[in-house]
Amino acid sequence: METKTLTPTQKREWALSVARRMMANKRRIQAEAVAEFKNNPARTTRILSELARLRDDSTK
Amino acid sequence: MAWLKTRKSRIHSRSRPINRVVYEVRFKPSDYLFPSIPELDGCVFEFALALLVLPSGIKLTPDPRIAPTAVGTINQFMTDPNRVITYICNSSDRRELAPKPKFDQWFDTFATDTFQKQDGTLTDADGLCFYIAALWQRNHPISHQIAVAFDDFAHQYNADKPA
Numbered sequence: 001m002e003t004k005t006l007t008p009t010q011k012r013e014w015a016l017s018v019a020r021r022m023m024a025n026k027r028r029i030q031a032e033a034v035a036e037f038k039n040n041p042a043r044t045t046r047i048l049s050e051l052a053r054l055r056d057d058s059t060k
Numbered sequence: 061m062a063w064l065k066t067r068k069s070r071i072h073s074r075s076r077p078i079n080r081v082v083y084e085v086r087f088k089p090s091d092y093l094f095p096s097i098p099e100l101d102g103c104v105f106e107f108a109l110a111l112l113v114l115p116s117g118i119k120l121t122p123d124p125r126i127a128p129t130a131v132g133t134i135n136q137f138m139t140d141p142n143r144v145i146t147y148i149c150n151s152s153d154r155r156e157l158a159p160k161p162k163f164d165q166w167f168d169t170f171a172t173d174t175f176q177k178q179d180g181t182l183t184d185a186d187g188l189c190f191y192i193a194a195l196w197q198r199n200h201p202i203s204h205q206i207a208v209a210f211d212d213f214a215h216q217y218n219a220d221k222p223a
Contacts, residue, residue: 015213018093019182019190022148025090026108033073033084033110047075047082047113 072105074133075112081120082113085133093146093194094209099202103142107134134195138175144196144206151189164193174198178210 006014037044075084087105094100109130114120134145164179176198182190194210196203 015182016184016190018213019148019150019192021092022090022106022146022192023150023190025088025106026148029086029088029106029108030110033086033108034112037075037084037112 072137080113080115080118081111081123083126083129084110084112085130086110087137087145090146093213094144094206097202097205097209100142100144100206103140104144104146105137107145107147138195138197141197141200144194144200147193147195149191151187176200176203176207178207180210180213 037047072087073084075082086108088108089102089104090106091101091104094104111120137143138145164177174197175195177193177195180192182192184190194206196206200206
């Protein structure tokens, strides 16, 4: 692996850069999920209907 | 509930309501964590839990049903024995969206010995702490290689850290 030729400091920076990239990806995935949910009226309606049904069931 | 698979991005997702709050579990293809293992191309996915619906008047608190639901979803996704999932959070994450200790707790409580999980913790110069985990089946054809690669990643970071 190419990182084996790096100095310890460079290795640490590489590991942190990977972690930051993963973190940014996670935020992006979460934002995409919310955006796709909001932009899909059929799915939004279906899930909100399911929620309403669950709420009704819980109050019976 | 069937998996929703986005054709373009190959993202797998599944949403579930828990106590009127709707969460979505997503697995997004991600190969950059294991560049030294070409056999894993197309098999590595980043796991993320997204909050889709929070009805007004509901206070978001850790719900005991989140763990078995999320672990059940992961178990189903991991029925493909070649898959590896990675998870990350940092110390600024919202607690209810499953930070690393919670993720560990899920697996300590619900996971079977089917899986191998490995962890790493990185802290940057500003004190921000990243918790990273990788999960794969113990009988994965290259389980040892994955363990070594992930370990290498974590230990490279800690190699010259003062004790």
